[in-house]
Amino acid sequence: MLLPELLQEVRACRICARVLPLEPRPVIQADSRARILIVGQAPGLKAHETGIPFNDPSGDRLREWLGMSRDDFYDAEKVAILPMGFCYPGRGKSGDNPPRPECAPAWRQPLLDHLPNVELTLLVGRYAQEWYLGKGTSLTERVQNWRDLWPQQVPLPHPSPRNNLWLRRNPWFEQELLPELRQRIEQFRGLY
Template sequence: MSALAELLQEVRACRICADVLPLGPRPVVQADVRARLLIVGQAPGLKVHETGIPFNDPSGDRLRDWLGVSREVFYDPVQVAILPMGFCYPGRGRSGDNPPRPECAPAWRQKLLDQLPNLELTLLVGRYAQEWYLGKGGSVTERVRNWRAYGPEQLPLPHPSPRNNLWLRRNPWFEKVLLPELKERIERLRA
């Protein structure tokens, strides 16, 4: 068994937050040492928790559309690694799901990244991923608007949730300017 396979087995057996997760732990991750694309989201939603499949919800449908890839490509760990900031469903809050549990990323993120040597592009989906990788300060809108500043290796994106429809309407440049660039980058990675 490879080092990554062993590590993924450990991650999927993780119980660090077992006593605080409303539905119990069910870590949802996807990775392979050959992956060139990494998607860093927030944490699984309820549907993802129920199915154990990352982005298996309307947010995932929109994200796959943004990337210009099929479900088959998206769920191929050789092509796409998916490591959210929190691996388990954190429960429901007043205005949506709770934030990712703070214990998860420090416990697992760097260990997993060390096993992914071929990553060329990391998509930072939403506030929590952007704050971890880019630091605090600035809004999601500011980071996404300034996407060119993060080089070819990282690309901040808004969360693809249907809750962000208003954001998308208020920021038409995202679909006109950034999404064509994103799709082109994805095509180059897959070539």
């Protein structure tokens, strides 16, 4: 199956329709030419409403972290965005619910098989990191040890404003990791 056909199937997915708070609306971005893959958690309400991934303050912060313009970030030929859950999972006590567990096993590998040019994978948040790196290590430890995965993968905290306290407690993230990450992203500019 070609990627456009697969994306059409994904966008028509109704695997967890009966348990979602809103009508399913898978929010993803992919093109086989993409060199950067962003693996998030699940779309927030604004992303669900607009159909645009990271279309909220979290996305603004993530683009700032990466030193990327909106145009580059939303160019599927440059950046693929495949969260662990493709639909808005609803609200919980302390923010959005976790991504639905049905999504990744059903769609993740078939989509990744169509992304042969990815050279950098950004693992944004705990759910993405646990899928790729396993459980047993805290998010802080994974992000602190980012050099162990460099330059193919980079674990990042979620860019949500809810993580302002984490960012204040971990100034090394903005002082050490982000400058290196921006340089890595800059290496792709001539390859777009």
